[in-house]
Amino acid sequence: MEYSPMAGSADFNSHAIKLAYGEDSPLIKDGHVAAVQTLSGTGACRLFGDFIHQYYPDSGMLLPTPTWSNHLGIFKDANVKTTNIRYYDPKTKGLDFKGFVEDLKAAPKKSFVLFHACAHNPTGVDPTPEQWKEISAVVKEKQQYPLFDMAYQGFASGDTERDAASIRIFLEDGHQVAVSQSFAKNMGLYGQRIGCLSVVTENPQETTAVRGQIQLVARKQYSNPPIHGALLVTRVLSSPDLKQLWYKEVQGMADRIISMRHSLRSNLEAAGSKLPWNHITDQIGMFCFTGITPEQVDRLTHEHHIYLTRNGRISIAGINTGNVERLAHALHEVTK
Numbered sequence: 181m182e183y184s185p186m187a188g189s190a191d192f193n194s195h196a197i198k199l200a201y202g203e204d205s206p207l208i209k210d211g212h213v214a215a216v217q218t219l220s221g222t223g224a225c226r227l228f229g230d231f232i233h234q235y236y237p238d239s240g241m242l243l244p245t246p247t248w249s250n251h252l253g254i255f256k257d258a259n260v261k262t263t264n265i266r267y268y269d270p271k272t273k274g275l276d277f278k279g280f281v282e283d284l285k286a287a288p289k290k291s292f293v294l295f296h297a298c299a300h301n302p303t304g305v306d307p308t309p310e311q312w313k314e315i316s317a318v319v320k321e322k323q324q325y326p327l328f329d330m331a332y333q334g335f336a337s338g339d340t341e342r343d344a345a346s347i348r349i350f351l352e353d354g355h356q357v358a359v360s361q362s363f364a365k366n367m368g369l370y371g372q373r374i375g376c377l378s379v380v381t382e383n384p385q386e387t388t389a390v391r392g393q394i395q396l397v398a399r400k401q402y403s404n405p406p407i408h409g410a411l412l413v414t415r416v417l418s419s420p421d422l423k424q425l426w427y428k429e430v431q432g433m434a435d436r437i438i439s440m441r442h443s444l445r446s447n448l449e450a451a452g453s454k455l456p457w458n459h460i461t462d463q464i465g466m467f468c469f470t471g472i473t474p475e476q477v478d479r480l481t482h483e484h485h486i487y488l489t490r491n492g493r494i495s496i497a498g499i500n501t502g503n504v505e506r507l508a509h510a511l512h513e514v515t516k
């Protein structure tokens with residue numbers, strides 16, 4: 181029960197960044213990644229917010245619209261000015277790629293930009309690898325600084341490597357990225373509050389300096405992070421057998437989510453719905469933006485006792501073979 185160092189467990193940080201940047205990442209080998217253990221993904225975003233407010237007080241943060249609602253609060257409380265840019269197109273229930281790129285181009289140079297590394301919350305809509313390449317080129321041209329929030333690594337495709345593709349594309353293009361990682365979902369460690377904030381630097385001296393500065397922010401907020409979650413993640417990621425088992429379990433979890441998406445769509449079609457529901461299977465990760473109106477959400481709640489956020493977002497993880505048919509019938513009823 182001893183204190184952790186201010187930056188948390190060095191073993192944990194080392195395993196966490198290998199998961200994000202790649203096992204053999206030259207950036208890690210050459211000491212170009214400053215990593216600090218955080219209070220899960222929320223804590224990583226907040227530490228980064230405080231860090232940029234302190235050192236880049238004039239730079240704002242661009243956020244996709246919509247985004248995880250807490251992003252707005254986290255950066256507001258850290259005194260970072262946020263600007264919403266286009267991301268999701270309600271008409272297609274897919275990515276507004278043109279709008280996203282236009283808004284990145286129109287934003288001030290040297291802005292910070294928050295990207296969801298995979299399985300965008302709340303929409304379930306991610307850019308393709310080709311689109312990420314184009315986004316990376318725009319970010320480079322505008323000298324913008326990307327923060328990848330990765331709360332769902334493994335949840336999109338079932339493969340933790342594939343789910344880190346966005347980050348890897350930016351690294352290949354030479355960006356100095358920051359990454360926020362959470363082990364809440366992919367290791368089921370919600371209450372342990374275990375995550376990691378990492379920042380790519382120019383050289384090992386800068387790594388020491390950046391880690392030192394972020395540590396100082398942590399020192400004033402909570403001094404030292406908790407130990408148990410870090411021990412659990414380190415135990416799994418440092419044992420080849422346990423790591424393989426974990427990969428298998430993550431894949432199983434993602435496959436179940438994907439099969440529930442197909443089942444919900446086919447049950448809606450079988451119930452007689454003539455509406456297009458392809459977005460249910462096109463979107464990925466834990467969430468689905470159904471596209472139903474707040475009034476239809478209210479009917480689901482009051483008439484069918486099915487509960488979801490008023491923006492129409494459902495958690496696919498809450499669907500199973502025992503309730504999917506009832507959900508599909510209720511959805512059909514309220515959207516007729």
Ligand code: PMP
Pocket residue numbers: 219220221222223248296301329330331361362363364370375
């Ligand atoms: N980022 C996103 C996009 C999320 O959806 C979440 C969890 N809902 C988080 C960060 C942080 O979660 P946690 O602090 O539990 O790791």
